Amino acid sequence: MTPAPVVVPEPKAEPARPPEPKPAPTVESTPQKPVPAAPKKVMPKDVAVLTGSLLGGVRLEHKQHVARAGNKCETCHHASKPEKPAAAPQQACSECHTKAAVPPMKTKYQAAFHNPAAQSGTCIDCHKAENAKGKKAPVKCTECHKKDNT
Numbered sequence: 001m002t003p004a005p006v007v008v009p010e011p012k013a014e015p016a017r018p019p020e021p022k023p024a025p026t027v028e029s030t031p032q033k034p035v036p037a038a039p040k041k042v043m044p045k046d047v048a049v050l051t052g053s054l055l056g057g058v059r060l061e062h063k064q065h066v067a068r069a070g071n072k073c074e075t076c077h078h079a080s081k082p083e084k085p086a087a088a089p090q091q092a093c094s095e096c097h098t099k100a101a102v103p104p105m106k107t108k109y110q111a112a113f114h115n116p117a118a119q120s121g122t123c124i125d126c127h128k129a130e131n132a133k134g135k136k137a138p139v140k141c142t143e144c145h146k147k148d149n150t
């Protein structure tokens, strides 16, 4: 003979709590006009080491280059473009220019700096112009890309 199953009574649901009374409005809780978010401010490092190429990293003396560019940030940091609008006036190039360009982006990471033969581009155009005036700015692959740049 099987014993009658023991029926455990279901625990009664807790009675719903009454809603918390709202605190009286204070100066702090008075709704304020929405303040527009301040643009993201990132401080540039004095030196940026750019990595990605198998030839080695490129050590960019950022602070010195700001002076070389006559304080014109836009020489390298172009203005926002519609395909991928900028979140800040200056951002890491790699945030938008990836190893292979993902549509609608067309300019891959390498092309953001120079063409495949490294004959022209953001860095080399100025280096060639400066060298024509007697400076010694690198134009050869291994003058920029160095294995020990980490």
Ligand code: HEC
Pocket: 042, 043, 044, 045, 048, 050, 060, 062, 065, 066, 069, 071, 072, 073, 074, 075, 076, 077, 090, 091, 092, 093, 094, 095
């Ligand atoms: C010679 C080219 C060049 C010039 C001129 C230049 N920058 Fe840069 N800047 C770069 C490169 C390249 C990076 C590194 C981007 C990366 O890490 O991919 C960088 C990085 C930065 C970063 C860090 C971005 C981040 O989110 O990591 C800031 C901020 C910045 N620059 C501000 C400035 C300001 C402000 C000026 C002008 C006063 C300026 N830059 C001028 C090339 C330049």
Ligand code: HEC
Pocket: 076, 077, 078, 081, 082, 083, 084, 085, 086, 087, 090, 091, 092, 093, 094, 095, 096, 097, 101, 104, 105, 106, 107, 108, 111, 112, 113, 122
């Ligand atoms: C917020 C996104 C964003 C960042 C950050 C960014 N770019 Fe661009 N870049 C674009 C877009 C969008 C285009 C236009 C579409 C394309 O060519 O892929 C472009 C195009 C370019 C081009 C092609 C020529 C031209 O002006 O149209 C170069 C070169 C370039 N970027 C270099 C750089 C360098 C160098 C940096 C970092 C110092 C940088 N970009 C940072 C979005 C960005």
Ligand code: HEC
Pocket: 058, 059, 060, 061, 064, 065, 068, 069, 070, 075, 076, 113, 122, 123, 124, 126, 127, 130, 135, 136, 137, 138, 143, 144
């Ligand atoms: C506005 C002009 C200009 C631009 C743009 C520029 N450079 Fe230069 N760069 C120079 C000059 C000028 C020198 C040589 C300075 C000297 O020795 O008198 C130089 C030198 C260098 C050197 C040698 C070490 C040093 O800093 O003296 C490296 C590496 C270099 N640049 C990398 C870059 C890279 C990477 C970029 C692009 C992100 C770039 N440069 C963009 C002007 C420029």
Ligand code: HEC
Pocket: 050, 051, 052, 053, 054, 055, 056, 057, 058, 099, 109, 110, 113, 114, 116, 117, 118, 123, 124, 127, 138, 139, 140, 141, 142, 143, 144, 145
């Ligand atoms: C004026 C400096 C400079 C010179 C000269 C230069 N490059 Fe670059 N190159 C860069 C910078 C900066 C980048 C972006 C950072 C990185 O990938 O190391 C880059 C990126 C690249 C990339 C892309 C890596 C990636 O992640 O997509 C390749 C490949 C490359 N360079 C090859 C070369 C070759 C080959 C030469 C010579 C024919 C050369 N570079 C000359 C500065 C230079």
